[in-house]
Amino acid sequence: MKRYITFNDDGVVSSKMFITKEVEEGKEENEGNILEYEKCLYTIVEDGLDYKNVMEDTFKKFKEWVYLNDYKVKGEGIIGMLLIEHFHEKARSYLEVYIPIE
Structure with a gap:
């Protein structure tokens, strides 16, 4: 599962969750x-x-x-969960963040 967000100069505008899977080469169902x-x-x-x-x-x-x-952001990002741990009675998670740039 990944979180897809959109943002502007004021911050995060929207957030959606997507169920994801590995891409299978040559499969027509991947189109779009x-x-x-x-x-x-x-x-x-x-x-x-x-x-x-x-x-x-x-x-x-x-x-x-x-x-x-000197880059520009596209106003969107993708966040995925890498790890959740319980350490000294506290829960912590680690998130993988991708921000498309041009």
């Missing part, structure tokens, strides 16, 4: 159902109950990096 981008920024973010606005904070950092490095 694949999100594909030429370039993406990629990071892993720690999330947990103690963190507020992790998505907003992450996108502010992405926006700053993009500006400093």
Whole structure:
């Protein structure tokens, strides 16, 4: 499962969940159902109950990096769950984040 978000300069605008699977080469059913981008920024973010606005904070950092490095964002992103752990009686999760750039 992946979360597909759209955002603008003010922050996250919308969020949808998609059920995903590996792409099978040559299958016609794949047509029109694949999100594909030429370039993406990629990071892993720690999330947990103690963190507020992790998505907003992450996108502010992405926006700053993009500006400093002369790229443009496409206003969308994909987030996937990598790992959930229980450590010292606290739950933490690690999210994989892709932000398409041009």
